[in-house]
Amino acid sequence: MMTDELLIKFLLKETSDAESELVCDWIAASPENLNHYSQFEKIWTTSKNLAADRPVDVEQAWVNFRQKAAGGSKPVVMLLNPLAKWSRIAAVFALVLGAWLAYTVLRPENYKEILAGNTVKTELLPDGSELTLSKRASISYAEDFKDNRHLKFQKGSIFFNVAHDKSRPFVIDINEVAVTVVGTSFHIRHLEGETEVIVETGIVRVSRNGEELELRQGEKVLIAETTAELVKARNTDQLYNYYRSHLFIAEGIPLKRLTSTLNEAYNVNIQIPDEQLAAEPIYTTLKAEDGLAENIKTICRTLDLKASMNKDQISLSRTK
Known part of the structure; x- marks a missing residue:
């Protein structure tokens, strides 16, 4: 069970490697844990600015804080030994009480949006992390990002190169997925109701509704809104990287996967009515700079297909 004492120690950067890993694992375990930590971190950050001129009885402050945090429904009894090593942490709790009082009148946490228009966009976050956004992708990050590395993913494809900071986990919320x-x-x-995570380097923890899995280099997970569980697999292609490489590399992937990526890249609607054709593997490399029309021609030549237009929809079918 996670304790507030350990969270305070974590925020003070006084945890051992094992304790830091324990806190990070706990944060990633559920959206509720992440919520609690984000709130706790905000209280702690605010306390730094409030506590200097706020003389408070340490033990009573901690009792009041715990009652306030619990909604005041249950009395809290806790004795602190001022001579023990926890006296320093008790003083921190006094700061947290002052922050809690301010927190009740603070406005909801603000986020800054990053939106890519009709071009691929690269953005450097305040902590030094770098994002590459595909066209029309969007994401928001907390205004106090250096202390609270928390983002909300809206849509599109984004590549993350995250700056290392063991004391402050980098957390991305995507609906129910963290x-x-x-x-x-x-x-x-x-x-379109699906979330795909592919790891190039390091370790990524993905959680949903209390379930968690760990992805390492070359592994991925595909989560649909109707998915009951998280299942990881090996990533076997480089198509996902198109907005950085400017190449659509298809090495035996289903045709449907390639056309879905083209739909995202060119903001079009390519459909394949024949399910068997949609699942057919295709081997080709398309250049983004060649444009949609030329790339559709290349696909048709490769698989002996024809393309037809119906209003704003492009339909692919067999020639025979």
């Missing part, structure tokens, strides 16, 4: 890392590089795609 992705937690310390320092690593990985890709996330969130479109």
Whole structure:
């Protein structure tokens, strides 16, 4: 069970490696834990600015804080020994009480949005982490990001190169899914009710509804809204990397996967009515700079297909 004492110690950067790992694992275990930690961290950050001129009885402050945090429904009894090593932490709790009082009147946490238009966008976050956003991708990050590395993923494909900071996990919320890392590089795609996470370097923890799995280099997970569990697999292609490499590399992937990526890249609607054709493997490499029309021609030549237009929809079918 996670204790507030250990969270305070973690925020003070006084935890051992084992304790830091325990806290990071706990944060990644569920959205509720992440929520609690984010709130606790905000209280702690605010306390630094409030506590200097706020003389408080340490033991009573901690009791009041715990009652306030619990909604005041249950009395809390806790005795602190001022001569023990916890006296320092008790003093920190006094700061936290002052912060809690301020927190009740603070406005909800603000986020800054990063939005890519019709071009791929690279963004450097305040902690030194670098994001590469595909066209029309969007994500938001907390205004106090240096202390609270928390993001909300809206849509699109984004590649993350995260700055290493073991004391402050890098957390991305995607609806019910949470992705937690310390320092690593990985890709996330969130479109049409599906979330895909692919790890290039390091370790990424993905959690959903209390279930968690750990992804390492070359591993991925694909999560649909109707997915009951998290299942990881080996990543076997480089198609996901198109917005960084400017190449659509298809090495035996289903045609449907390639056309879905083209839909995202060119903001079009390519459909394959024949399910058997949609699952057919394709081997080709397309250049983004060649444009949609030329790349559709290459696909048709490769698989002996024809393309037809119906309003704003492109339909692919067999020639025979």
